[in-house]
Amino acid sequence: MSSTDTKTHSPEAVKRASVVDLRSDTVTKPSPEMRRAMMEAEVGDDVYGEDPTINRLEHRAAEIFGREAAILVPTGTMGNQIAIKIHTRPGQEIICEERAHIKDYEMAMLAQFSGCLPRTVAGEKGIPTWKQIQRKIQPPTYYIAQTGLIALENTHNMAGGTVIPIETINDICDGAHSVKLPVHMDGARVFNASAALGKPVSEITKNVDSVMFCLSKGLGAPVGSLLVGSKEFIRMARIYRKSLGGGMRQAGILAAAGLIALEQGPKRLHDDHGNAKHVAERLADIRGINIDAATVQTNIVIFDVSGTGMDTADFARKLAEKNVLASGISPELMRIVTHLDVDRAACDHAVNMIEEICA
Numbered sequence: 001m002s003s004t005d006t007k008t009h010s011p012e013a014v015k016r017a018s019v020v021d022l023r024s025d026t027v028t029k030p031s032p033e034m035r036r037a038m039m040e041a042e043v044g045d046d047v048y049g050e051d052p053t054i055n056r057l058e059h060r061a062a063e064i065f066g067r068e069a070a071i072l073v074p075t076g077t078m079g080n081q082i083a084i085k086i087h088t089r090p091g092q093e094i095i096c097e098e099r100a101h102i103k104d105y106e107m108a109m110l111a112q113f114s115g116c117l118p119r120t121v122a123g124e125k126g127i128p129t130w131k132q133i134q135r136k137i138q139p140p141t142y143y144i145a146q147t148g149l150i151a152l153e154n155t156h157n158m159a160g161g162t163v164i165p166i167e168t169i170n171d172i173c174d175g176a177h178s179v180k181l182p183v184h185m186d187g188a189r190v191f192n193a194s195a196a197l198g199k200p201v202s203e204i205t206k207n208v209d210s211v212m213f214c215l216s217k218g219l220g221a222p223v224g225s226l227l228v229g230s231k232e233f234i235r236m237a238r239i240y241r242k243s244l245g246g247g248m249r250q251a252g253i254l255a256a257a258g259l260i261a262l263e264q265g266p267k268r269l270h271d272d273h274g275n276a277k278h279v280a281e282r283l284a285d286i287r288g289i290n291i292d293a294a295t296v297q298t299n300i301v302i303f304d305v306s307g308t309g310m311d312t313a314d315f316a317r318k319l320a321e322k323n324v325l326a327s328g329i330s331p332e333l334m335r336i337v338t339h340l341d342v343d344r345a346a347c348d349h350a351v352n353m354i355e356e357i358c359a
């Protein structure tokens with residue numbers, strides 16, 4: 001797409017190239033290096049376990065997380081929902097934070113697929129404590145639905161990319177395991193947590209029973225997520241992945257890009273975090289916008305625009321007219337996500353445009 005577009009310099013292409021897309025870190029395009037690796041990838045039928053590139057990616061992911069095994073899934077949603085299915089039985093409850101992705105943005109699959117209900121806790125900036133979770137664990141009474149799983153989200157998307165402190169994760173895991181409950185981590189952006197803490201993902205996730213992480217977000221792959229856990233857990237995951245239609249045959253072409261994302265992607269996430277902080281600090285100076293820049297820890301910036309007299313639909317539309325894309329997550333709250341396809345200059349341009357529409 002892009003190579004011919006940039007060569008022709010059509011007005012349309014120039015216009016498209018000048019769009020600053022801050023809606024999500026999912027919008028990143030594969031690099032030339034990734035495209036080359038995809039073209040040259042060795043492939044086989046992964047349903048028979050014969051795709052060498054997928055096998056390599058799964059092996060590397062398991063190694064990086066210090067776990068027995070991993071499995072490539074097409075989306076983070078599929079990874080999370082397979083994990084939930086394995087950890088629970090129909091009729092159980094899943095304790096999660098009230099704005100959890102698994103509850104709000106995964107098509108009610110925890111009910112559809114696993115037959116479970118969410119039991120929520122309101123975490124401070126999206127971070128629940130063991131104490132809060134403990135109070136929601138159901139007593140072993142035969143006429144009350146039992147708790148089956150505790151799910152953590154790290155970083156927390158809708159709370160603004162907040163990072164769960166490792167001690168909090170370990171506290172929750174210790175507590176959960178003492179009452180024989182498993183813990184799953186929706187680590188779609190766990191590498192952002194790792195960059196923010198300066199700790200390896202293996203240490204962050206050491207005590208959880210399973211982790212899902214996305215290659216397709218800040219790490220820059222076009223497609224793909226991985227689910228990581230014990231050998232037996234991943235054996236079960238393979239069965240459910242096939243049930244959901246996720247047996248992808250020669251998907252080594254995707255895994256080839258995924259391997260580059262996994263090896264190279266984490267190294268540059270601190271740039272995204274620096275850019276997000278910079279955007280937040282500049283936004284804090286704009287009249288009508290309310291944000292505490294100190295709360296921005298990773299690559300997500302959530303800010304209140306109600307003081308501008310615009311709702312977020314208005315705000316996003318006016319901004320889009322200036323070729324800057326951002327999403328409203330409520331009538332008052334806008335979300336900006338920094339990523340590898342927006343550098344500091346593009347971020348500054350975006351804030352300049354926000355200044356203009358707020359003036």
Ligand SMILES: *Cc1c(COP(=O)(O)O)cnc(C)c1O
Nearest residue numbers: 075076077078101153157186188
């Ligand atoms: C993006 C995301 C997912 C997975 O999303 P997919 O679009 O299905 O890959 C899961 N959890 C969180 C917190 C996310 O941000």
